Structures are given as C-alpha cells and as structure tokens.
Amino acid sequence: MAPKTIIEDNIDILVAGAGLGGTGAAFEARYWGQDKKIVIAEKANIDRSGAVAQGLYAINCYMGTRFGENNPEDHVRYARIDLMGMVREDLLFDMARHVDSTVHNFEKWGLPIMRDAEAGTYLREGRWQIMIHGESYKPIVAEAAKKSADKVFNRICVTHLLMDEAKENRIAGAVGFNVRTGNFHVFKSKTVICGAGGASNIFKPRSTGEGSGRVWYAPWSSGSAYALMINAGAKMTQMENRIVLARFKDGFGPVGAYFLHLKTYTQNGLGEEYESKWFPELTEMVGKEYLDTEASHLTHRPIPTCLRNHALISEVNAGRGPIHMVTMHSFQDPHLEEIGWHNFLGMTVSQAVLWAATDIDPKNENPELTTSEPYVMGSHATGCGAWCSGPEDVSPPEYHWGYNRMMSIEGLFGAGDAVGGTPHAFSSGSFTEGRLAAKAACKYIDDGKGEDIKVTNATLDKLKKEVFKPLEHYKLYRNEIVAGSVNPHYHNPRQFLDRLQKLMDEYCGGLTVNYMTNEKLLNIGLKKLAIMEEDLEKIAAEDLHELLRAWELKHRHRTSECVMQHTLFRKETRWPGYYYRGDAMKLDDENWHVLTVSRRDPETGSYTMEKAPLYHLEDVKEDALADKETIAAE
C-alpha cells in the first residue's frame, strides 16, 4: 500500500527531536508564544527518548549562585580549560547564567534533588555537579513539554529539513515518516528548533556482537542533529572535536560520582599512580599554558579530560595495564557503597548487571577502567555542532547575526548537541539552550521573519520518493536471491553500519589505531565515504524498522563526512587523548587558536572550510572599571 501523506500546516515552532534540548524548547515556547502553534516530532516516545531516556544520577551543570558557589564566568573558564581553549564563550556564558533557573524549575516539577542537610545547599558531587534521584528525569521534563505543545508526534523519524522556496536560505519545516504506520509526514513551519542528537556508533565500538548496543552514548543517537543541518546547508563548527571517555570497562558505567563524591582514584596494573608521569611529555606537546601541573596543583585548575585520557592510553600501551578504579576503601562505608550502586541503577543499569554477572563487588575488588571509541556530540566534554548566533548583549560581531541560537539558516535554531562550541551543558544546560532558542524563535516570528514560506508539491513528491526508496529498492531486488542477506544489488543498514564503523575507525582515529590519523589517512577515508555515499542509493530496507535504521545510517554517514573534513582541516593535535594528527603532533596556537567552521554546499556536496576567531571572557581591568559602560558596549 502506498504511504499516505499527512501535512501539518501553519506551525510556528517545530521541535525536531525532543530530548532535553527539545523538551526545553517546547516548554519555553508556550510562555513567549501563548497563541503560537507548537509541534514536536520525535522518533521515539518523548517519555523515554534522547540521551537521558534511562535517567541520570546527577545534574552536571549547576552554578549555585544562590548559595554563593559559582558565577557563570567560572563555568566558562572551566569549559575553556577542559576543551583546550576551543569554546564559544558567549554561548556558554549565556547558558550558565540561566541554567540555575532551569534546575529550580525541575525541582518544582518533582525531580528529587539531594540536599546537604547541614549547609542547606544542594548536595554537591563536584564543583558543577549536584546529585539527584533521576531515574524519572526524562518523563518529568517530557510532561512539561507535553503540557506546552499543541501536538506531539511520537515515532516520527525526521529525515530532512525543508527549505523555503520563496526566500533563499530560510527554513520552512521538516519531513519524515511514521515508523509505525509508514505514512509520510510534512511539517510546514515558520521556525524549526533542532533538538536531535549527537552520534554514537559511527566509530567501531569496543563492544562486539550482541553487546555492540552497549555504547557510552545511546545507540539511538544517530547524528541526526548534524546530518539534518549539514544537508540543509547550515554552517558547522568544531566537528573534529570528537570525545573519548574513560569509563568502567564493558558497561561504560559513569565515573563522575566515583571520582568526585566517593573519592575513588585510578592506578595502573602494578598498583601505582600513573597519571603524573605522563604530564611532562604532555606539557611538551600542548605547552605550559594548557598543562602546568604546578599551577594546577596550587590553584585546583582541572587537568583537561583529554589529557587524562592520554595518560591512561599511554600507560596501557606501555604494558602496565589494566587501569583500575580503586573503590575498595570507599565502599567499606555502607552509605557510600549504596550511592555507588544507585549511581549505576539510576543511569547505567548495564554496569550493575555486569558486576552481578562477573561477581565484582567493588568493596572487595577494584574494577577495571578503559577508554571508549570516539563519539560525536556537543554537550559533554566536547563541543561539536552548528555555528549559532549568540545573545545580543554578550556576543562580539562575528558571533552575532540577529537571534540567539539561530544558525546560519534563517529560522533554524538549535539546542543541546545541535549547538556547536558549547561543551559541558549536559542535561540542564541543553534544556536551558532549548529555552533560549524558543524565546528567540518566538521573537523571530513576532518580527514577521517567518511569513509566507513556500514549499512546492514537486519538492514534497521528490522527498517522499527519496524517503521510501530503501523499501522500494528491497522489493525490487529481494527475489533475485533465494534467501539470506547477501545480494549484489544492495546492502542492508547493518551491513552499511559495519562498513562505516570500520572505515571511521581505521582512517579517522578510532580505537583500533589508538586514536591516530593523518592527512593521508583522512583523504583515503573521504574517498571511501564518497563511494559509500554512491552505494547508499542502494540501501535496502525490508520493513519500516529497517527504514528507520536506513535513515539513521544516512545521518551517521553525513555526520562522519563532516567529522573527517574538520579533522583534515585542523592541522594540529589539539586534544591528545581524543585523537592525534600523526603529521602534526603538537598543539599549535600560532595557527590554530581558532574555531573551525564548515559549510557543505547542498547542491554540489563540496565543503568550504574557514577559521573563525576565538574570543575569551576576561575581567575588565581595574583601571578601566571607571569606564565600565563603554567596555560593556564593545
């Protein structure tokens, strides 16, 4: 039966993807646009979708200004240090100055936040993290979004953004298909807030076989945030800045609460502290400005995440693995032991299952740690995403073109993983970014910027054909073979996923090559990705579930291509421990203290790369204080 076309017209704000960023956008949009039509399109069910589907045991971004704990600029400096300088400080400052308001709203909605009974503050896990009982974090924030939205379309896989045909470089909505009914859905909208996710599973994972779903970032994070925007012609930034995580082995159980709250620490297979011995070599690579162990010790300046990874990777390569998390002493305290278990059950059940299966009681045995394959995302200790406009009162001219969190396409906004240069937003910061984007989108509409969008039927017909082509292709060639999955005319989504993961791993600095790449490898990788793109015309889907996987794969492929282009462009090793450019093994501030910005031309498929200037927040000097007005206006 031919798929029906279902058109949702006259939308003011379409939220594409409703994890923490998207739910924040839908929620806030109702306040600034009480009469506006707000629609959510989500590929799963918003009660359990996105990276927080399983729950969280901590909110990792909370300033605590009400308790006198931190100011927004403190968080900006922390993110800058952790990301080796490469952040959008205007966007970070803006997020940080609003994030506490988000958390206080969450508490009102019923999210259980732990308290420090003596101090009266929230219970701190670390300087930025507060502890929660967050198993139901996602359904609680989803409820707020459901109350705000006019309509929630669950199980819609958004495949493309729609561009306006009346005015160049303006958004007009999105299209996709219903994973259950197989209907084609058209959303015509004045604005789109992209809340889709980053990417797991584009690099070959450490897990194999059945366990390959046990990735650190959710397996349903298919890089759709990036592919949708790249395909629409939006400018992207910092896409080379993939992240590698040091986590409990196999289960990828989180280590934050263990390090910060339970005061566990790492040691090598010989029972020795190993990190510090790699620091002199690292200081040589990145410069004293980025790793000065003496200054770090005196000022509690954190050691960047990537550099700590580097020490772990190097120690294992030196033959002194495995790396252990020393839990035995902390777990003797029954209260801390309970927290250790709750921490997993609330956010990574697998790690609890694994310890139960392997009889690892951290009270009697120190569990192993290891590094993961790379992930592409923008809200943890990494800042991949779109090049977005910042807020008018903070951003310098190069970072500001009208509306907060609007991309280089008019009317297209982003939140969470979609926004580039804003690491360490985590759940609360992503929700906050959604709120900021929603207010700006309402203003854009009120200013009349989204009037008279036009999408022709010819465009919709073309897209509809493209969306369902994998099903057609399967039907056409399936009966040429007796049975099985080997067919000379097509690959299925799983086969393509394996192909993508293998080539990203080998050519773009994955796990099996110890995160190493260079110009030659990257150029080969790009060629292979281009050939794969030709073959993707022949991807086959047996049913609607496989059609979902086919589109996720296409999104992962486009994301990978952009990552490869950016990695090729930045000729330095900015983040040892995330990846290494073997042909440029040092950090190079003279040439690369810049943000990388790319644009893929949707017509030709070719990329234009440019360097964007970096601005850093700094204190206004004493002597200039008298003239604060002038400086603030700069």
Add this chain to the structure above:
Amino acid sequence: MPTFVYMTRCNGCGNCVDICPSDIMHIDKTYRRAYNIEPSMCWECCACVKACPKKAIDVRGYADFAPLGHSVRVDRDEEKGVIAWRVKFRNGKKDVSLMAPITTVPWGSGQPQLRDVPAPTQEQRDSQHLYSEPETIRMDDGEVHTLKSNGLRMKLGVSY
C-alpha cells in the same frame, strides 16, 4: 543485558513497543507477544522492563562479556513515587535491594500550563529573562548576570 520476554507472562499489550527508545521491542506475528528484535541495538535502558504491567520482561547480560546466572530486577511505581531494585550476583554471595524516590510531588502535578500564566510584558520580551526569571535564578530578586554586572568583556585572540 539485552532484554527478553517470558512467553508465559507476556499478554501482548504493547506497552514496551510503545516506549522503547530504540524501536526494538516488537510483537511477534505468530505468538502475538513482544520480543527484542535487535539485541545489538539495545542500550539496556530498561524502559520496557519498567513499562511492562506483567513483569514479563527481564534482562540477560550481553553475551560477549557478561557470564550467565545474574539478575537485576526493577519495579517502578509512579503512584507511590518510588523505584525498587534488586541485584543478585552470579555466585549468590551478594543480594542487594535498593529503593529510590522518582518524584517529590504527585506524579505529573508539578509542571505548569504556560498558556494560562500571565503573558510576558514587552519589557520582559526585550530583556534577557526566560520564563520565571529573574526570580528562579537565585531565588531572590537578583538580576540575570551580564558582562557588565560581572565586570567582564569578550577579548579577541589567544588567552588561556
């Protein structure tokens, strides 16, 4: 622990199909009961386990690294606002029961209907405020931070 479904407990209600973030819980056409169609895309998030009214769904650790013979069970209750866990080790030496709150208010009652709150003024629209700000930033009458209020500026170039 990809999930699996016990034949005798599942009644084919489809709650797991409805909630699974990865779209891998489907109804088997012959048995009319649910099963995990793609264990290698299962994150073990347990959304299906928690949503099952018949307690028909369980988890068995991933075949490539988790030995058999363990158990992690969960019971989530929105009405009571709690979640209960039981973890049993393979060697039987550890059997942990844990409970945690999932909400501090009656389920679903805390979130506001923003259509019905007083509409924002033009002044608020022109300000940097979001909904409920500035009150909810510091829970006092402190204003939203700006570069000016915090004595900051944006400086071009290399600094650390």
